[in-house]
Amino acid sequence: MKPKLVWVRSTSLNETVHNSRDVGFHRFIADLDAYNAIADAIMHKPRCPLSICTPSR
Numbered sequence: 001m002k003p004k005l006v007w008v009r010s011t012s013l014n015e016t017v018h019n020s021r022d023v024g025f026h027r028f029i030a031d032l033d034a035y036n037a038i039a040d041a042i043m044h045k046p047r048c049p050l051s052i053c054t055p056s057r
Helices: 015-020 029-044
Strands: none
């Protein structure tokens, strides 16, 4: 069987919890949405199947 490439999007995060830690950087949902949109556009070109797991926010 030939291996298949599948794109899996980054999952959501809780900004309050993540950004309350002193990890040296902050993450924001708006940034994550932008990263996913860019990656979706790139992966759409070779017609890579998209696996979406969308947790409630």
